[in-house]
Amino acid sequence: DAGVTQSPTHLIKTRGQHVTLRCSPISGHKSVSWYQQVLGQGPQFIFQYYEKEERGRGNFPDRFSARQFPNYSSELNVNALLLGDSALYLCASVHTRGVGETQYFGPGTRLLVL
Amino acid sequence: DQQVKQNSPSLSVQEGRISILNCDYTNSMFDYFLWYKKYPAEGPTFLISISSIKDKNEDGRFTVFLNKSAKHLSLHIVPSQPGDSAVYFCAASGGAGGTSYGKLTFGQGTILTVHP
Numbered sequence: 200d201a202g203v204t205q206s207p208t209h210l211i212k213t214r215g216q217h218v219t220l221r222c223s224p225i226s227g228h229k230s231v232s233w234y235q236q237v238l239g240q241g242p243q244f245i246f247q248y249y250e251k252e253e254r255g256r257g258n259f260p261d262r263f264s265a266r267q268f269p270n271y272s273s274e275l276n277v278n279a280l281l282l283g284d285s286a287l288y289l290c291a292s293v294h295t296r297g298v299g300e301t302q303y304f305g306p307g308t309r310l311l312v313l
Numbered sequence: 314d315q316q317v318k319q320n321s322p323s324l325s326v327q328e329g330r331i332s333i334l335n336c337d338y339t340n341s342m343f344d345y346f347l348w349y350k351k352y353p354a355e356g357p358t359f360l361i362s363i364s365s366i367k368d369k370n371e372d373g374r375f376t377v378f379l380n381k382s383a384k385h386l387s388l389h390i391v392p393s394q395p396g397d398s399a400v401y402f403c404a405a406s407g408g409a410g411g412t413s414y415g416k417l418t419f420g421q422g423t424i425l426t427v428h429p
Contacts, residue, residue: 203356205356230415232415232416232417234417239421240419240421240422241317241402241404241419241420241421241422242357242402242417242419243419244415244416244417244418246415247415247416249415254415255415255416257416289356289357291417293415299344299345299362299364299406299407300345300406300415301347301359301362302347302359302417303359304349304356304357304358304359305356306354306355306356307355307356
């Protein structure tokens, strides 16, 4: 079975540009979550999408947006990039069970903003 | 406000010994807890989880203990192997609903080094 895939693996942008990151979840999973991880910290929740709807959102500005497609893949968009947006962006495929959700992460996209 | 804390930035153990990684949380609404392992340049890998209705869960060499009254969980790895050397994150979810739905709250991570 294919795991979570993300593209691209690395990206370099300049301040003010926008970026689109892509994610495909594990087959059969209908929900994806996006996280930002900066060096030395744990991942920070950006939002979760389920059945193409945003179901939860973390403390990130409106410059961050996402969408989910009918095949459950997802795109994360960040507008007006700032230097502080440099980070590893992780997508997680969400498996919902009776007692909780287990999230399986992809390899991430490393974004550098210059 | 750091709702999930891993107070030990690093841990060093000898191969074959037990590794114990600790995690504390403050939000009493959390009801599901997970441990992840992360190698450099990779995404976190799910290891083991536990719901708040249990106090222990085992999977092979990995055991997670949950002490709800102390808001504390720990991951035991027995026996430790050099391939276990990585950053370990604990994470918590649940309870809040609303805009926090689907959110995992992570600790800062603990670097485990297992020496041969």
